[in-house]
Amino acid sequence: MHNSDVENTDPAGAFQGATSVSGAGPGGRPPAFDGLAAAVLDDRGTVVGWTSTAQDLTGFCADEVHGRPVQELVADLPHDPRRAAQVPATGRVRLRHQCGDAIDVTFRTTRVSGSADFLVLAAPTPHVADHRHGAALLRALSAQSRITIALHDTDLTTVQTNAMPDTPDGRPIQPGARLGDVLCAEDAESIEAVLRQVLETGVPVMHRSQRVSWRHHPARRHALSLSAFRLEDALGRPAGVAALYIDDTERLRARRHLDLAHAVAERVGGSLDVVRTAHDLADVLVPAFGDLAAVDLAEAVFDGDEPAERLGGGDLHLRNAALAPATAVWPPGIQRGNLVPSLCDHPLLRRFQHGETVVYGRDDFITLIGDPQQAEQLLPHDTHAVMVAPLHARGLTLGAIVVWRTGPSEPFTEDEAELMKQIASRGALGIDNARRYTREHRAAMALQRRLLPPATTDTPAAETAGVYLPTGRGAGTSGDWYDAIPLPSLRLALVAGDVIGHGIPASATMGRLRAAIQTLADLEPEPDELLTRLADLVQRLAAEAPSGDHDVMGATCLYAVYDPVTRRCAMASAGHPSPVLVRPDGSAEAVGILPGPPLAVCGMPYETTTIDVEPGSVLVLYTDGLVQQATHDVCDGLQRLTRALATSCHPDRALEETGRTLIDNLVDEAPRDDATLLLARTRAVPVEDTARWRIPADPAAVSDARGWAIRQLTAWGLDDLVLPTELIVSELVTNAIRYGRPPAELRLIRHQVLVCEVTDSNTAQPRLRRARTTDEGGRGLFLVAQLAERWGCRHGQNHKTIWSEQPIARAH
Missing domain, CATH: 3.60.40.10 (PPM-type phosphatase domain)
Incomplete structure (x- = not known):
């Protein structure tokens, strides 16, 4: 082989740590080996050593290639003895396969120490590329601060990870560790159960929400998104589990804050009852924001009035309006309707009175109360942090929201204090609306009841x-x-x-x-x-x-x-x-x-x-x-x-x-x-207590009417009323005959009063007037008004009735 006959690449990273082979063999079949193919060449390029993995890669056994120039195994390359000894350090070639096909491989050579021979390592090029890209991806993921990668073997022991637990020394997790060495036992068991299921079934898990705590800091909870998939060797056998953990703590905290703000906007303020609004505000805070919550209101607010402005220590005139959850075991000093005790003049109290949200611990609270024993009666069990936010609206401090965190819960943060400030502002608006409605409602009710x-x-x-x-x-x-x-x-x-x-x-x-x-x-x-x-x-x-x-x-x-x-x-x-x-x-x-x-x-x-x-x-x-x-x-x-x-x-x-x-x-x-x-x-007036007499249209009927009235009063035993009634009847009957129209009627009714009525068919309204000295008439109604307790006239269809009343009780 010659440098001009191969493609010079840098496969060094791909050869490191390779454990499986990918790529197609002859006929598209996967190569039947699970490692690097290795061969030994002498200084002339002749094969002097051949491994079983090389046989798996090429199909040639050691006897078939031993003593032959390696150049003969390279496809599409004419034989040239002058180039046989020229073996490059790295490269990519096509190797012949025994079945006649060619395999694209990437190789690397190195001289055997103390010898003139060369060791050649080769793997199918697709396999090398996969590992090169995989290694690059692994390095990129490992560099992400919010992404933790952990590779576990089949017994879930950690093989490799970039996890950096929140420990004082900040040391990374070492290979060989188990999840139980890092996480709380319960959380470790939960995650291992998931990883074991992935390992056994091969079904990956994607974006599973998981809450965990480090063993050395169990009070602080982290929200993780877990994704896991099984690792397999070239033959498809389980080789371990890869797990990716994305820290969702901040995102979920922001989402919870948004959900809480939405819940406050949706649930608080829907009622115009002050106490109901306070209950809604307390209920929405538990458990989303704290373990316990209370809403205390100024005593004047319950009645719809404006609270007085107070600065400094002393009696704040606050009374508890709501506790959440209502089923919690509250200390004796915190009960529905209790007054908030007097407080010392403390910087925390001053900050609260000036509209700030304050956070303090047990020691600060004891200082505020001034009496350690009384303070213990006002602190829920296992409290480690308290947040107090003023309910401030339109320049008035209407009360306070108090939230406690107990047990292993996390302390309050600055962004939570800012969130509470927004919640308190909305809650104060709802309570102030309810207070103002209460005031108007009470005024309207008082007015309504007085008018009824x-x-x-x-x-x-x-x-x-x-x-x-x-x-x-x-x-x-x-x-x-x-x-x-x-x-x-x-x-x-x-x-x-x-x-x-x-x-x-x-x-x-x-x-x-x-x-x-x-x-x-x-x-x-x-x-x-x-x-x-x-x-x-x-x-x-x-x-x-x-x-x-x-x-x-x-x-x-x-x-x-x-x-x-x-x-x-x-x-x-x-x-x-x-x-x-x-x-x-x-x-x-x-x-x-x-x-x-x-x-x-x-x-x-x-x-x-x-x-x-x-x-x-x-x-x-x-x-x-x-x-x-x-x-x-x-x-x-x-x-x-x-x-x-x-x-x-x-x-x-x-x-x-x-x-x-x-x-x-x-x-x-x-x-x-x-x-x-x-x-x-x-009720009904008995028939025997009424009497009627028809008035003839004759002036002489006046005398008859007087006589009839006298006889009726005598029969009723009302002798003391005879004289005034005789005069009233005389005047009313005279007017009916003189000014009215027939038919006319005289009626007497006996009950608690004696009623005398004269009805005629003239609808003209009678008028009371003062007669002059020389007048011969005009004194009738004036005389009736003097004799009767009251008198009047009512009109019906085509008639009018003039009536008078005399109290019977006054006659006895």
Whole structure:
């Protein structure tokens, strides 16, 4: 062979450590040898030594090549005795194979020490290239700081690795070591089980997440991504396992921080309850950020008020609002609702009060408390690190987040302190929103309850009981109301209404409407007329409202008037649900009325519906929050209400108890709207306590009316009221004959008061005036006003009634 006949390459690296052969042999078959082919040449290039691996490579045995020039084994090269002794140091040639094919090999020669002979080492060129590239890849991977490579033999002993455990001396792991010599026993067993499975099955493992700790530092956990595959020799036999470990600790830590920040944004702030928000904040931190967590809030925050600014040590007026996990064994000093103890004036406390997140250990905490024994009562078991972050929003320190790490967990890092600062900022915003809502909600609730009438009333017409349940959602009160208004002649007005909107504006509107209804009720119009006037008022209120609130100004209302004398109830609805009537026999049904438009709509008429009501019946008025729940619509809710009333509304059961039971059974735990319920159990004036007399259209009837009234009062035993009643009857009957139109009627009603009514068919409004000295008349109503406790006039369709009341109790 001659230098010009071979390709000079540098295969030195490829020959080092080669353990297998790749490449195709004759006929495409893999070469049947497992090592380097070796031959010995003398100084003339003659073969004087031949190994079995050379025979495996070429197919020629030692006897066939011994004594022959090596040049004869090179394919495509003419025989030239002058070149036989010229053997280059390295190169690449094509060798003849016994079967007639040629094999591309890379070789290297070296002189045998103390001899003129040469040792030739050869391997198939593809095999050499594979090993050269593999070695380069191995060196590149070994140089990566985040990638650890470990080659293990069949008993999982480490053969080669670039691992550098986090030890004080920083020495690399030596060949011959096992995983248990480096990792904690449990982690070593877990990884060896994976490697053993790869070795036995040949199925590689890719990107398996593994948490490990070094034996000398078990508290510090590392996150690894493990990939492993089996090593095989040329015959496909298992030769070991190669494992690649990628340190995912930082990436996973960043991912956990991102997930935690996302969880805080998603879970914290969804509730407008201060304590619920504190619980959500504590729960999201465990175990993602620490082993234990607590949220302490300023006492003023629980009531919706702003906390006072405090600097330095002493009582911070903080109270625990949430602990996580709630099932943990907490020390005696840390319990739900406990006050945070007084703290010493310490630099850590000052930093916290100025808005910084602080991290400290047990010794610092003992210094803060000032009493070692008390400090032990306030530290969870096995605590080694504490992080405290202020809940700071709008210049106010609302409280603090406290996170403990216990046992073998890692200490807090600077980037975790920065993350906690962001979490505390978002948590403080959620708590401040809840605090401000609490303040507004309390104000709206106080206003709403002060605007509502007493829960129970007792009148001659009925006994009533009202129940009001505010919404459980964040919207606050919704302006629902009820009312029971005593009217003249022993009658009773029942009202239920619902204002559009929420919060204080809705409560204020409700108060104005309730006052307007009470004023209009004193004028005693028919229900449809009262709602018409009320709709006009709502239109004026809408016109006065800010431009953005015009469309949300409105209300629904049901107005009913029950007369215990006639035992009839007249009612009209402005877009409000129909009432339910429960009869004395326990049957219940919704009253069929034709509702008109809501009060915000003008120009549409309202219609009065009149029904007969037996004494002892219960008339039920309500708002839609009672019948419209998340799981059913209004129609289903009305049916549920009707069935519940038939079951629970008994004559011997207090109305207030029945109302509470209905609210508990029909309203969701967190209702979407206010729920209002008014129950009225009707009464009747006995027939013997009323008397009627038809007034003839004759001036002489005045004297007859006086006589009839005197005889009726005497029969009732009201002799003391005879004189004033005689004068009242005289004046009212005189006016009815002189100014009214027939037919006319005089009616007396005896109850707690004596009612005197004169009805005629003239709808003109009577007027009280002061008569001059020379006037012969004009003193009638003035005289009535002086004799009666109160008097008035109400209008019906085609008639009017002038009435007066005198207290019977005052006559005895």
